[in-house]
Amino acid sequence: MNRRTTALSAAVALAASLALTGCSSSSDAAGDGKPELKVSGAFMPKPVTDMAGGFLTITNDGDTADRLTSVTSPISDDVTIHETKDQKMREVKFFDIPANGKLSLARGGNHIMFMSLKEKPEQGDKVSVELHFEKSGPIKVDLPVEAANHNPQQH
Template sequence: MTRRTTALSAAVALAAALALTGCSSDGGKPELKVSGAFMPQPVMDMAGGFLTIKNSGDTADKLTSVTSPLSDDVQIHETKDQKMRQVKSFDIPADGELRLERGGNHIMFMALKNKPKQGDKVSVELHFEKADPIKVELPVEAATHNPQQH
């Protein structure tokens, strides 16, 4: 009887340890950092926004929305087959990054309340599924600005 009880106790302890390990890695937080943010100077009443979100955490997250005083209608768009379409979210993998860049996925500001000029800054707030919102200033660059990614 005691051998069986000891084996059962060991099995229960092992199962509990594995369950706790699973919970702690799932309970980890994404660690998000934004870099390379900019907005080309708008030429119409719409504008694009570009930036990179790096996740150095061990938990994936999603960019779910963007808000800004510049527009009441800020959307996130993916570009596939040279066509843009609005999406509900973008994945940010654990220990990975989300790049929003010219010719690819991006932020779209519709019906601008005003047209920022080169040298201005546009404030935005990025909203995520898990992480707290992040406020970012997008410097307004020349309409043709396109930094080379290395």
Template sequence: MALGGCSSGDSDSGSAAEPELKVGGAFMPQPVGDMAGGFMTVTNTGDAADKLTSVTSPLSDDVQIHETKDQKMRQVKSFDIPANGELKLERGGSHIMFMGIKKQPKQGDKVRIELHFEKSDPIEVDLPVEAATHNPAKH
């Protein structure tokens, strides 16, 4: 009788903290030339951090993740997504860079990308193509 109720189904071993990611505000300014940028916010409502490690897209065989520091852009291996926090990819800051794009998407098109993470499953996102000057931070 002393063992009654000792095994509830939600023991600590099965409920490790995990990231819970969602993507919002995604867009791509209409590219000029053979490169394009991608912007969005990745929100993590989970109790564990994660990392954005890569991005793939049919638009380019070379999609990089870049940070901007001291007005210089450089490629990085990953971006941290804090627990109960967010990763903002925005103009003038960290962003996705499509190198050598295969075709010119026009305003109104959507560009499919897949975000890859250290812990979470990949997330597919359609980036709406906006005017070349589109900047939601300025609205």
């Protein structure tokens, strides 16, 4: 009986050590644990007042979530990020970007808001912005200025 208990204890210890080894190597195999962000579909409708909206999609191909925490631009000292819920717009401190997912900033929904524009860009211009994240380094993006009524979701 003592021999059987010793063998059982050894088997349990081996199984536990294999389980722990499996956990650490499987997380290593999944990637380096960093977000992998790419920006697409960026644009700004031509402003008709001293305010403007900015829209884009951030895709995260990494296995770790991140957050868009702020946006800066030389065109305005007051750039904020807003969510739209129940047809009401409100400023937020961040937007989550899920692992292996995306964040869409689109007309009628979540967006970048530029207040008190220093200049009004014309259609065909590009507006430089820098996106700031919780984990990833900043990403610089040029937003092409489109017609005031431009909406790629309608095409």
